[in-house]
Amino acid sequence: MLSKIFLLKRKNSHDLTNLDIYSYPEDIDKKDNKDIVLKIIHGHDQGSLEDNCCEDLKSERKANSTQDGSNPFIIGNPVSQLIGNQNLYTICINGEMLIGLVFEKEDNPYDYREIYVDISNELLNIERCCSFKDEFEIENFLITLFIDIKRFGGETLEKAPEVSFHPSGLFTKVFLFGIDEVGKSSFTRRIKTGKFNDNYFTPSKRFNIEYIQRQDGLLSIWDSPGQSTFREKWLLGLQDSNIIIYII
Numbered sequence: 641m642l643s644k645i646f647l648l649k650r651k652n653s654h655d656l657t658n659l660d661i662y663s664y665p666e667d668i669d670k671k672d673n674k675d676i677v678l679k680i681i682h683g684h685d686q687g688s689l690e691d692n693c694c695e696d697l698k699s700e701r702k703a704n705s706t707q708d709g710s711n712p713f714i715i716g717n718p719v720s721q722l723i724g725n726q727n728l729y730t731i732c733i734n735g736e737m738l739i740g741l742v743f744e745k746e747d748n749p750y751d752y753r754e755i756y757v758d759i760s761n762e763l764l765n766i767e768r769c770c771s772f773k774d775e776f777e778i779e780n781f782l783i784t785l786f787i788d789i790k791r792f793g794g795e796t797l798e799k800a801p802e803v804s805f806h807p808s809g810l811f812t813k814v815f816l817f818g819i820d821e822v823g824k825s826s827f828t829r830r831i832k833t834g835k836f837n838d839n840y841f842t843p844s845k846r847f848n849i850e851y852i853q854r855q856d857g858l859l860s861i862w863d864s865p866g867q868s869t870f871r872e873k874w875l876l877g878l879q880d881s882n883i884i885i886y887i888i
Contacts, residue, residue, distance in 0.1 A: 644742035645786040711765040810857030815878040818887035820866035
């Protein structure tokens with residue numbers, strides 16, 4: 641299951657240590673492994689952000705820029721990387737920046753190849769939702785991409801190892817939303833485990849999917865973050881929901 645998404649964007653054409661780093665829902669640059677970002681860059685196709693390593697993408701972008709109605713962003717082939725305990729899947733944009741997905745150790749990133757490329761292309765070249773010049777645009781782009789790919793994994797690939805499926809069972813999607821710090825994650829935990837504790841969870845921007853096996857089928861609870869930045873994404877997450885719960 642997808643756990644994080646990040647973007648590495650170079651501030652100038654030479655310094656690989658001077659990067660704009662965006663990530664959701666958690667920081668990828670861990671304090672105990674400060675060189676993780678450089679390892680990701682060098683690991684992507686032998687360093688796709690280094691000079692002369694992505695000339696094909698840059699040349700294609702230059703050719704496209706002379707054509708009216710052309711795609712402004714050239715998307716490279718995703719590359720699977722295993723760095724330490726990080727299961728990564730990175731993609732190069734215009735030979736200038738990397739978008740990366742972080743999966744659980746047991747996941748196969750190549751299962752997500754088609755959806756990764758297709759949604760990136762749709763958001764960047766069809767909807768043109770992000771120019772990578774505005775921080776708010778970048779954050780919204782990453783969140784949208786994260787939710788779409790996570791939904792694909794949750795509804796198409798995820799098998800929930802501890803859940804037994806029955807051919808006649810029902811699959812019920814529950815979309816849970818509300819402003820931040822109203823107890824959405826605690827409510828989900830109560831349904832799944834029967835347990836409740838005040839202040840058990842620290843408020844976060846994490847988007848989570850929990851599976852609960854019931855006698856009549858499988859219950860999939862989508863716990864969506866409630867911060868103002870994410871509220872416009874609620875409509876995206878609640879698609880195909882059978883039950884919608886708003887917590888106040």
